[in-house]
Amino acid sequence: MxxxxxxxxxxxxxxxxxxVLESTAALVAEQGLRAVTMSRIAEQSGIxxxxxxxxxxxxxxxxxxxxxxxxxxxxxxxxxxxxxxGTPGERLAAVLERYALIQQQRHGHGGEFSALLHxxxxxxxxxxxLHHFIRGLLSEAAxxxxxxxxxxxxxxTGYCLHALAxxxxxxxxxxxxxxxxxxxxxxxxxx
Amino acid sequence: MxxxxxxxxxxxxxxxxxxVLESTAALVAEQGLRAVTMSRIAEQSGIxxxxxxxxxxxxxxxxxxxxxxxxxxxxxxxxxxxxxxGTPGERLAAVLERYALIQQQRHGHGGEFSALLHxxxxxxxxxxxLHHFIRGLLSEAAxxxxxxxxxxxxxxTGYCLHALAxxxxxxxxxxxxxxxxxxxxxxxxxx
Numbered sequence: 046m047x048x049x050x051x052x053x054x055x056x057x058x059x060x061x062x063x064x065v066l067e068s069t070a071a072l073v074a075e076q077g078l079r080a081v082t083m084s085r086i087a088e089q090s091g092i093x094x095x096x097x098x099x100x101x102x103x104x105x106x107x108x109x110x111x112x113x114x115x116x117x118x119x120x121x122x123x124x125x126x127x128x129x130x131g132t133p134g135e136r137l138a139a140v141l142e143r144y145a146l147i148q149q150q151r152h153g154h155g156g157e158f159s160a161l162l163h164x165x166x167x168x169x170x171x172x173x174x175l176h177h178f179i180r181g182l183l184s185e186a187a188x189x190x191x192x193x194x195x196x197x198x199x200x201x202t203g204y205c206l207h208a209l210a211x212x213x214x215x216x217x218x219x220x221x222x223x224x225x226x227x228x229x230x231x232x233x234x235x236x
Numbered sequence: 237m238x239x240x241x242x243x244x245x246x247x248x249x250x251x252x253x254x255x256v257l258e259s260t261a262a263l264v265a266e267q268g269l270r271a272v273t274m275s276r277i278a279e280q281s282g283i284x285x286x287x288x289x290x291x292x293x294x295x296x297x298x299x300x301x302x303x304x305x306x307x308x309x310x311x312x313x314x315x316x317x318x319x320x321x322g323t324p325g326e327r328l329a330a331v332l333e334r335y336a337l338i339q340q341q342r343h344g345h346g347g348e349f350s351a352l353l354h355x356x357x358x359x360x361x362x363x364x365x366l367h368h369f370i371r372g373l374l375s376e377a378a379x380x381x382x383x384x385x386x387x388x389x390x391x392x393t394g395y396c397l398h399a400l401a402x403x404x405x406x407x408x409x410x411x412x413x414x415x416x417x418x419x420x421x422x423x424x425x426x427x
Binding site for chain 1: 384386387391392394395397398399400401402405406411414415417418419420421422423424
């Protein structure tokens, strides 16, 4: 098998796993959670049914793994924006705008399985991580005088995350940007 | 029956209904939804079981009626604040603070039956009413120059309601007031 000669078993397993996650997410988005079966997923991923069961016990666990990977990807994206050059206030604005756009997209992907997915422990963990992440940036910006310091950064984080959750109901990118602008105005130091 | 001589049937029915709602809410808060039975409610309300069933078919329907009455009470309270003297901006601030405090209290009342209650149609209806109500006040304040007019009042309403939903997680009245202050800062016209 020359095409596999440089692949380790780990790499192969990851590739199969990724293919299964992609195929399942596509099938669920297209046909709804209830219509998707393990056989259909195996077929779509180009692997045998028996192999699929070595990776995942059921459709729900595949969707859960897919969701975990999505969330991890979003957190990476936000961390990348935080670590770019710029003042803390500029980087905060970039992170919050990206977060709001993610909320909007997420909402667009029908709600059928979002209730299921949000029961997972990984979500509570990710939310905690996100809170910690935004709080750090807010407190940095407050020290730089770019964000109000009369309210604790923990409370300001709650304000930002709740206000931006509203992006889920917005239909245009322009509306999301306006929401971010209003939310950032709320963070401004009293002049 | 001299003590009933000036009561109409309607008044009597309303009094029984109110007593049932109060007793049920108190029992559920004390013992949890699953522990409360129709017999226990009849006993606590001081009426017969057969009479109780003429008013309500089950515990869930009583809790639903109780919740509807609560929501209607909150909306009345907010309307009363809106109609007091003052500039639109002042009245908006009073309404939003009261709304945030209600969110905080509501959260305090354990979550066991809140999921059940929030499935009711009356909740969607009340949310729509509230949205309309806040939007009217925001647009009045924008016309008076007290609220920014670069963002539509519909979008500002979504911002306010989402941001203030965060009051549910706050433990002190002071924290709720800070959240309201931050949210109001976001509404300020660009100077």
